[in-house]
Amino acid sequence: MTISTTGSTTIAPCLWFDDDLEDAARFYTGIFPNSSIGHLTRYNAAGPGEPGRVMAGEFTLDGLTFRGINGGPAEFGFSEAISFSIACRDQSEVDYYWDALVDGGQESVCGWLKDRFGVSWQIVPTRLYELVSDPDPARARAATEAMLRMRRIVVAELEAAADAAAG
Missing domain, CATH: 3.10.180.10 (2,3-Dihydroxybiphenyl 1,2-Dioxygenase, domain 1)
Known part of the structure; x- marks a missing residue:
């Protein structure tokens, strides 16, 4: 089996934060040039988190895209x-x-x-x-x-x- 990696496949680091993904994204994008915060997905009434709180998102640091999640207490710490x-x-x-x-x-x-x-x-x-x-x-x-x-x-x-x- 051959898998094509041209065009649509991307690889990005994904970081697990307790509940401070948005703060981390703001911190990092304030340090690195050519950086921005992409989408931030927020919990809604369906849960499991508090509606309005960030669940996951993306940010770019000098051209490299990172993904992050607010996964709760650091069961899997850095x-x-x-x-x-x-x-x-x-x-x-x-x-x-x-x-x-x-x-x-x-x-x-x-x-x-x-x-x-x-x-x-x-x-x-x-x-x-x-x-x-x-x-x-x-x-x-x-x-x-x-x-x-x-x-x-x-x-x-x-x-x-x-x-x-x-x-």
Whole structure:
């Protein structure tokens, strides 16, 4: 059997929120460029939720569509097993996304954080990939070791560590 994937098939992450999908969609679309809230489906008299409350919906973050549901208490809470990675072109972009997403959330290590809704994010400068893949093993190791000591990734510190190892 062959399944055609041209035209109408789409894949989108779907996130399970307790009861704050609308707040999350507003939070995320306020951070990312080219973002918007699509439809929000609300409960009606048929239930099972309170009429007028958001049941499900869609939002777009910089061109990527997400779906969400208000599924009730987090029987299936978010974990680091699924995260969203943002490849940043420079330190100012790292700082922007880090500060915006960690607001009300929690810092982790190596460029990871959890936002106020419990969703995990990786805020990664593209320079990190270059440095940890450096053809000089000493530079790559030094950059990796520096990254492992960081919460927010700081490009200048990665570069300084790599340069010191080469010296």
